[in-house]
Amino acid sequence: xxxxxxxSISNLIAGYGETEILHNVSIEVxxxxxxxxxxxxxAGKSTILKAILGTLDIKSGEIFLLEKKITGIxxxxxxRKGVGYVPQTDNVxxxxxxxxxxxxxxxxxxxxxxxxFEELYNLFPDLKDKRNQLAGQLSGGQRQMVAMxxxxxLNAEVLLLDEPTAGLSPKYRGEIFATIKRIxxxxxxxxxxEQNAKQALQISHRGYVLVxxxxxxxxxxxxxxxxxxxxxxxxxxxx
Amino acid sequence: MWESFWFEFINFYFxxxxxxxxxxxxxxxxxxxxxxxxxxxxxxxxxxMMTSSYLTWEFVLxxxxxxxxxxxxxxxxxxxxxxxxxALIVDRLFYKPFRNSPTIMIVIASFxxxxxxxxxxxxxxxxxxxxxxxxxxxxxxxxxxxxxxxDIMLLIPNKHIFILLGTIIIMLIFNYLLSSTKIGKGMRAxxxxxxxxxxxxxxxxxxxxxxxVVGGFCAAAAGVFLAMDTQFIESTMGFRMLLxxxxxxxxxxxxxxxxxxxxxxxxxxAEELSAYPxxxxxxxxxxxxxxxxxxxxxxxxxxxRPSGLFRGRVF
Numbered sequence: 001x002x003x004x005x006x007x008s009i010s011n012l013i014a015g016y017g018e019t020e021i022l023h024n025v026s027i028e029v030x031x032x033x034x035x036x037x038x039x040x041x042x043a044g045k046s047t048i049l050k051a052i053l054g055t056l057d058i059k060s061g062e063i064f065l066l067e068k069k070i071t072g073i074x075x076x077x078x079x080r081k082g083v084g085y086v087p088q089t090d091n092v093x094x095x096x097x098x099x100x101x102x103x104x105x106x107x108x109x110x111x112x113x114x115x116x117f118e119e120l121y122n123l124f125p126d127l128k129d130k131r132n133q134l135a136g137q138l139s140g141g142q143r144q145m146v147a148m149x150x151x152x153x154l155n156a157e158v159l160l161l162d163e164p165t166a167g168l169s170p171k172y173r174g175e176i177f178a179t180i181k182r183i184x185x186x187x188x189x190x191x192x193x194e195q196n197a198k199q200a201l202q203i204s205h206r207g208y209v210l211v212x213x214x215x216x217x218x219x220x221x222x223x224x225x226x227x228x229x230x231x232x233x234x235x236x237x238x239x
Numbered sequence: 240m241w242e243s244f245w246f247e248f249i250n251f252y253f254x255x256x257x258x259x260x261x262x263x264x265x266x267x268x269x270x271x272x273x274x275x276x277x278x279x280x281x282x283x284x285x286x287x288m289m290t291s292s293y294l295t296w297e298f299v300l301x302x303x304x305x306x307x308x309x310x311x312x313x314x315x316x317x318x319x320x321x322x323x324x325x326a327l328i329v330d331r332l333f334y335k336p337f338r339n340s341p342t343i344m345i346v347i348a349s350f351x352x353x354x355x356x357x358x359x360x361x362x363x364x365x366x367x368x369x370x371x372x373x374x375x376x377x378x379x380x381x382x383x384x385x386x387x388x389x390d391i392m393l394l395i396p397n398k399h400i401f402i403l404l405g406t407i408i409i410m411l412i413f414n415y416l417l418s419s420t421k422i423g424k425g426m427r428a429x430x431x432x433x434x435x436x437x438x439x440x441x442x443x444x445x446x447x448x449x450x451x452v453v454g455g456f457c458a459a460a461a462g463v464f465l466a467m468d469t470q471f472i473e474s475t476m477g478f479r480m481l482l483x484x485x486x487x488x489x490x491x492x493x494x495x496x497x498x499x500x501x502x503x504x505x506x507x508x509a510e511e512l513s514a515y516p517x518x519x520x521x522x523x524x525x526x527x528x529x530x531x532x533x534x535x536x537x538x539x540x541x542x543x544r545p546s547g548l549f550r551g552r553v554f
Contacts, residue, residue, distance in 0.1 A: 053438055055434075055437075055438070075437050075438055076437055076438075076440050076441065076442060076443070079438055079439065079440035080440050085438050087434075087435065087438065090432055090434070090435060091435060092435075093427070093428045093431040093432055093435065093436075094431060094432075095427060095430075095431045095495075096424065096427060096428060096431065100424050100427075100428075103421075103424060104424065104425065104428045104436070104439050104441060105439055105440075107421075107425065107439060107440050107441045107442075108440045150439065154440065
């Protein structure tokens with residue numbers, strides 16, 4: 001069981017400067033899993049991802065990637081160690097072309113990337129025709145694809161997605177969830193934070209419900225979807 | 240016959256405007272890059288320009304004491320290397336410690352650097368004007384003879400040819416750097432979105448160093464070209480360029496290097512053309528108010544389109 005652990009967060013307390021947002025959070029991502037973090041606004045969902053990336057102040061608790069501690073390391077080094085991260089907003093370089101965006105994702109790789117680019121264009125066929133277009137001219141859904149492709153190029157060990165479907169039309173939402181499943185099938189574990197909780201749990205192996213910066217419920221995607229408390233509080237109004 | 244309107248307009252307003260625009264453009268590149276990548280208005284940028292022209296003058300002088308007559312462009316090569324080193328040292332010692340502090344602190348630090356660098360130059364070379372190139376710049380006779388034989392006589396002194404060609408060459412190299420090299424694309428990426436650059440694994444500190452190298456080089460070129468144009472150097476020459484260079488950077492859009500180039504050319508041309516007798520006999524705006532033109536353009540831009548012509552960053 002232990003060797004399955006790709007990412008583990010234990011008893012994390014973190015925030016911005018003096019403001020503590022995460023009071024006590026523990027999360028694990030195992031091999032080949034899709035794990036969702038859901039919960040009300042302001043519960044600190046996105047903050048967890050930022051803590052993993054090392055972009056905010058961690059007061060206590062530890063984060064391990066493949067059994068190696070990554071707390072206290074520079075964000076760019078954490079990315080290099082294999083954490084692919086797609087922020088919720090501003091997640092592409094709008095004044096760079098699609099292809100240049102992918103090249104920036106591959107900043108730390110010195111080897112020939114031709115095959116890797118081909119592989120990604122096969123995974124995101126929409127982007128192939130638009131490779132020389134500026135990312136800022138793409139639609140929201142296409143930008144999300146660029147951002148995901150950009151994060152995947154580093155041969156990440158785990159992919160972190162911050163609200164990948166926020167602000168997208170239902171059509172694109174479905175497409176993004178399908179893409180996430182496809183990425184996961186290729187062997188990459190995914191940890192995502194989602195507002196569209198119902199849909200997210202449908203494709204997730206496991207889920208965490210976060211309230212006020214602490215774990216509230218944990219379970220498989222199915223269990224959480226059918227749990228009456230969770231359904232009433234977090235799944236009701238959202239589709 | 241080349242009508243007297245065109246003769247006068249092209250030779251005495253348009254070409255000088257273009258030359259001035261090139262100098263502004265080169266200076267504005269450094270301003271817009273530091274603004275875009277390091278997120279602060281660098282008041283010391285003009286002083287890097289000024290120091291480069293003094294160093295060039297010094298190198299030419301030292302060479303002549305060994306019997307070598309150097310063109311200022313040759314003297315500018317070691318001077319630009321010194322300018323780059325100066326920019327890197329200033330960043331390391333005085334700007335880097337403020338990297339994560341509120342922006343105003345680093346702006347004030349750059350203001351302090353402006354005064355320190357200028358005072359150092361005054362201590363070394365004295366506070367008075369120095370003649371950079373002696374004599375009157377005569378129009379290039381080959382161009383003059385050729386163009387007058389086809390009835391469009393152009394009077395372009397050699398110094399202006401050097402400045403125009405030099406700027407075009409630097410722009411071509413700069414364009415190649417930004418669009419085709421890894422470090423150049425990285426500079427565009429950091430300027431576009433520094434947080435995303437950081438979480439994409441881009442080494443932002445290296446990009447910052449590259450920015451000072453490029454900005455320092457362009458500042459050196461601008462300083463030497465300005466000295467070649469006016470034929471004298473003085474310790475306040477960089478400071479006087481600061482306003483039009485900021486105006487050019489804002490006009491083009493902060494963080495948009497090619498915007499800064501376009502902005503520089505527009506401001507340079509606007510300043511010179513504003514003195515043309517468009518209405519009646521006298522200049523529309525007295526040449527004494529030239530710098531007011533740059534300032535007006537900057538103010539109008541900030542009110543009506545703060546993102547600039549090329550949609551840069553808004554602060």
